[in-house]
Amino acid sequence: MRLKVAISFILILFISNTYSQSECFQNCRQRSINEWEKLQARGVTSTDSALSCDAKILSDLKGCAFPEVELNKFEGGTLNIKELKGNVVFVHFWFTTCATCIAEMPAISKLAEENKNKNVKFLAITFNSKKTLETFFNKRGQFGSIQTILDQKMLESSFCLLSGYPMNFVLDKNGKVLDAWIEENPDHTKQEEFYKKIKVLIDSNL
Numbered sequence: 001m002r003l004k005v006a007i008s009f010i011l012i013l014f015i016s017n018t019y020s021q022s023e024c025f026q027n028c029r030q031r032s033i034n035e036w037e038k039l040q041a042r043g044v045t046s047t048d049s050a051l052s053c054d055a056k057i058l059s060d061l062k063g064c065a066f067p068e069v070e071l072n073k074f075e076g077g078t079l080n081i082k083e084l085k086g087n088v089v090f091v092h093f094w095f096t097t098c099a100t101c102i103a104e105m106p107a108i109s110k111l112a113e114e115n116k117n118k119n120v121k122f123l124a125i126t127f128n129s130k131k132t133l134e135t136f137f138n139k140r141g142q143f144g145s146i147q148t149i150l151d152q153k154m155l156e157s158s159f160c161l162l163s164g165y166p167m168n169f170v171l172d173k174n175g176k177v178l179d180a181w182i183e184e185n186p187d188h189t190k191q192e193e194f195y196k197k198i199k200v201l202i203d204s205n206l
Helices: 002-026 028-041 047-059 099-114 130-140 152-158 192-203
Strands: 070-073 078-080 088-093 120-126 146-149 167-171 177-182
Touching: 002 028, 028 047, 047 177, 088 099, 088 192, 099 120, 099 192, 130 146, 167 192, 177 192
Parallel strands: 088 120, 120 146
Antiparallel strands: 070 078, 070 146, 088 167, 167 177
């Protein structure tokens, strides 16, 4: 009897914890819409205000468990994000015609090379088709990440994709969000701060 009670209690805790973790991402887009509607009701309609609102929502994801979604690997096969646990993980949401995404690629490649023998993984997720990626990589080369593909509707329903790309996450070894942000600078000569930010997060969590 005691064993059954103990098992039931553990199951309740597990289900409750799983729900509270995933709820961070499930409600993310709706929170963004709600906050934007509040701003509009006050007569605030600037793009900067919308971005500030989204930055706050992304900041609230710190400490949340990252969704354990199955992705299609560019090279073939699938990858479930939970397979990367045990590593600090940099997650990069991008697409092939995103200027800022392209500007960040040298920094990502540099970081991947510097951390290739450590418990660090770099994961790129896009909605572009495999054919589109092949054309892009043939022209520019890959950028030091596990390249994966997910349908755009699935991306939007699974992750906290808000007002812009690229959107970046750094996860700790338990798969929880250390930081989340949207980059806005397409100038490839001004990516040093981007590089330093990721490096500090990686180095301090190995």
